[in-house]
Amino acid sequence: MNQNAESSGALPLRTVKVDYLSRVEGEGGLYVRAEGNQVREVKLNIFEPPRFFEAFLRGRYLQEVPDITARICGICPVAYQMSSVHALEAALGVKINPAIRTLRRLLYCGEWIESHALHIYLLQLPDFLGYDSAIAMAADYPKEVELALRLKKIGNDLLDVLGGRATHPVSVCVGGFYKAPRRKDLQKLIPDLEWGLEASIATVRLVAGLKFPDFTPDYEFVSVAHPAEYPMNEYRIVSSRGVDVAPADFESAFLEEHVEHSTALHSRRAGTTTSYFVGPLARVNLNREKLMPRAKEAALACGITWPSRNPFQGVVARAIEMVHAYEEALAIINAYEEPAKSREDFKLRAGEGSAATEAPRGVLYHRYRINDQGLVEFAKIVPPTAQNYARMEDDLRQYLPGVLDRTEPEIARACENLVRNYDPCISCSTHFLKLKLDRE
Amino acid sequence: MTSDARPKLAVYKFASCDGCQLALLNLENELLSLVGAVEIAYFLEASSAVVPGPYDVALVEGSVTTSEDVERIRAIRKDAKYLITIGACATTGGIQALRNWKDVDEFIRYVYATPAYIHTLKTSTPISQHVAVDYELNGCPINKFQALEVLTALLQGHTPHLPAHSVCMECKRRGTVCITVAQGIACLGPVTHTGCGAICPAYNRGCYGCFGPMEEPNADALATYLVTIGVPQRHVVQLLRGFTGYADAFRAASEKLERTAP
Numbered sequence: 229m230n231q232n233a234e235s236s237g238a239l240p241l242r243t244v245k246v247d248y249l250s251r252v253e254g255e256g257g258l259y260v261r262a263e264g265n266q267v268r269e270v271k272l273n274i275f276e277p278p279r280f281f282e283a284f285l286r287g288r289y290l291q292e293v294p295d296i297t298a299r300i301c302g303i304c305p306v307a308y309q310m311s312s313v314h315a316l317e318a319a320l321g322v323k324i325n326p327a328i329r330t331l332r333r334l335l336y337c338g339e340w341i342e343s344h345a346l347h348i349y350l351l352q353l354p355d356f357l358g359y360d361s362a363i364a365m366a367a368d369y370p371k372e373v374e375l376a377l378r379l380k381k382i383g384n385d386l387l388d389v390l391g392g393r394a395t396h397p398v399s400v401c402v403g404g405f406y407k408a409p410r411r412k413d414l415q416k417l418i419p420d421l422e423w424g425l426e427a428s429i430a431t432v433r434l435v436a437g438l439k440f441p442d443f444t445p446d447y448e449f450v451s452v453a454h455p456a457e458y459p460m461n462e463y464r465i466v467s468s469r470g471v472d473v474a475p476a477d478f479e480s481a482f483l484e485e486h487v488e489h490s491t492a493l494h495s496r497r498a499g500t501t502t503s504y505f506v507g508p509l510a511r512v513n514l515n516r517e518k519l520m521p522r523a524k525e526a527a528l529a530c531g532i533t534w535p536s537r538n539p540f541q542g543v544v545a546r547a548i549e550m551v552h553a554y555e556e557a558l559a560i561i562n563a564y565e566e567p568a569k570s571r572e573d574f575k576l577r578a579g580e581g582s583a584a585t586e587a588p589r590g591v592l593y594h595r596y597r598i599n600d601q602g603l604v605e606f607a608k609i610v611p612p613t614a615q616n617y618a619r620m621e622d623d624l625r626q627y628l629p630g631v632l633d634r635t636e637p638e639i640a641r642a643c644e645n646l647v648r649n650y651d652p653c654i655s656c657s658t659h660f661l662k663l664k665l666d667r668e
Numbered sequence: 669m670t671s672d673a674r675p676k677l678a679v680y681k682f683a684s685c686d687g688c689q690l691a692l693l694n695l696e697n698e699l700l701s702l703v704g705a706v707e708i709a710y711f712l713e714a715s716s717a718v719v720p721g722p723y724d725v726a727l728v729e730g731s732v733t734t735s736e737d738v739e740r741i742r743a744i745r746k747d748a749k750y751l752i753t754i755g756a757c758a759t760t761g762g763i764q765a766l767r768n769w770k771d772v773d774e775f776i777r778y779v780y781a782t783p784a785y786i787h788t789l790k791t792s793t794p795i796s797q798h799v800a801v802d803y804e805l806n807g808c809p810i811n812k813f814q815a816l817e818v819l820t821a822l823l824q825g826h827t828p829h830l831p832a833h834s835v836c837m838e839c840k841r842r843g844t845v846c847i848t849v850a851q852g853i854a855c856l857g858p859v860t861h862t863g864c865g866a867i868c869p870a871y872n873r874g875c876y877g878c879f880g881p882m883e884e885p886n887a888d889a890l891a892t893y894l895v896t897i898g899v900p901q902r903h904v905v906q907l908l909r910g911f912t913g914y915a916d917a918f919r920a921a922s923e924k925l926e927r928t929a930p
Binding site: 276277278279280281282283284286288289292295296299300301302303305346350354360361362363364366373374377378380381384391392393394395396398399401406407485486487488493644 | 685778867
């Protein structure tokens with residue numbers, strides 16, 4: 229490091245710039261300014277245009293909220309539906325029956341399967357194997373790509389049965405479901421789900437065998453946690469550094485800030501203002517004892533020591549969760565009896581409610597205040613990617629010095645690969661990526 | 669230019685949820701055949717590789733909400749032989765067009781701590797308001813098989829065959845008992861373009877218009893009828909003002925109803 233460079237300007241300015249991050253959901257870029265091997269500035273530029281969901285939800289009837297918030301993200305609409313209905317049910321004081329609760333987990337299994345299969349194989353595996361896309365990868369790995377598409381399709385088929393269509397399903401309502409699925413329609417999925425369970429276990433072996441860069445930051449992992457089951461829909465929000473709060477207290481533990489270079493808000497821990505990590509790696513690290521038996525077995529047998537602090541091993545966590553989702557979906561369907569009532573009745577009342585559920589990319593928090601007509605008066609939505617931005621920038625600051633001796637396209641690619649570990653969903657959080665590297 | 673003789677396909681995103689692009693990736697059984705028939709020249713959600721234009725077909729998702737996007741869509745139009753808009757945002761302005769009835773500066777202050785960082789237009793508008801569009805695919809999200817039909821038709825040089833009747837008609841074909849007549853549930857099926865398969869009534873709920881108005885709908889008559897059977901006027905206005913609420917027919921009907929005293 230040349231101490232004089234900054235003052236004299238003797239070293240040429242260098243920039244690494246990724247104008248548009250690809251294989252992420254939504255649009256953003258990355259800007260890096262470096263001086264010798266010192267990283268001076270890292271900014272994830274989120275230029276996805278804002279759509280103002282929290283603003284236009286005000287005045288809408290509560291039963292419209294799960295349909296509207298689903299449109300925040302085409303990849304994880306179920307997550308938005310789940311967090312919104314749980315938050316609104318908290319506001320109304322509605323208790324859902326166990327059958328509805330189980331069907332909601334089944335719906336979430338479908339979304340985790342399609343989203344994880346998409347991310348593992350179509351968005352991330354090309355990074356590890358050195359291709360621009362899964363389409364390019366298909367020429368050399370046709371069997372893997374075909375397997376990926378089938379794994380993903382089965383998740384979508386499950387969503388289709390439960391919700392009428394895979395993207396923006398139509399069956400979820402406050403209180404439960406407009407219609408519960410027929411047992412015979414779910415039973416038809418069993419052979420595919422059984423195939424998918426074995427293919428997911430093979431996926432864990434495949435991705436656990438990849439070469440991971442040696443990179444292990446000191447993360448605070450955050451996830452939903454439940455005493456009896458792997459986290460999806462409810463209970464408390466916990467962290468690897470002792471956070472343990474009810475959803476109603478989420479905002480006392482986690483803050484959002486608005487930074488100039490981004491239309492997405494960035495979350496930090498209250499008090500310490502440090503970044504934190506949400507998503508499959510956080511969930512597996514904090515909840516692996518609650519995994520279904522074969523998922524737990526796959527996690528133990530894959531050769532990775534848990535908890536893992538290597539973000540690149542997030543792809544293995546995601547594959548383990550895909551095993552879990554297939555396994556739990558099968559268990560639910562095998563035990564399924566059509567419920568007498570698909571939804572709970574409720575009386576309108578003024579109130580406020582919060583919920584945190586586990587979207588495929590991590591904790592998704594919603595809070596609503598409603599009036600006695602059931603109209604939304606206040607809405608707050610904190611998506612998983614917004615919670616990970618500050619952590620992604622911290623990761624890049626630590627990771628970049630190790631790769632700054634490479635060519636600029638190589639640096640850009642290394643940064644993109646790092647960011648893709650988080651499976652960032654920019655559409656969700658815009659409130660993402662071009663890489664620009666300035667070298668001084 | 670490359671020596672690749674396949675037609676070049678580009679996929680672009682404006683203000684949207686990515687769900688309609690995902691519909692293309694959801695063509696799991698057909699995707700590998702499709703990418704054999706066309707060259708994916710620009711599709712950032714799926715690939716880092718970018719082949720320079722001009723392109724044979726541009727698929728455009730999302731609505732126009734920033735001044736940069738106004739410029740970007742003009743450049744995309746110049747670079748594309750056929751421009752096809754995909755989904756409710758691109759064809760009608762989408763759910764984010766709810767701002768068009770409100771004060772967007774208040775929206776910015778509501779969502780962002782530092783409003784000065786945010787630059788956006790006062791309206792969310794369909795692509796067709798800015799450039800000529802060759803074909804529109806409705807839906808929130810689009811139906812992936814309709815997307816496949818349109819692409820196949822373009823590749824083979826014939827006109828796409830997509831039905832133009834209402835969701836209501838689709839219910840009759842499916843044998844779904846009418847939820848409005850039988851249960852008094854508000855439904856936009858009689859005025860909404862088919863394409864979803866009439867799933868909402870089949871799931872025991874009213875159609876919320878996500879495929880937009882059918883050709884020559886009588887949305888006023890439906891709105892009046894729904895109020896007559898006891899659906900609160902406010903709910904009918906909001907039902908019309910959903911994912912395709914800024915489409916001409918739905919907009920006119922919701923505004924007319926709003927002017928009527930309850």
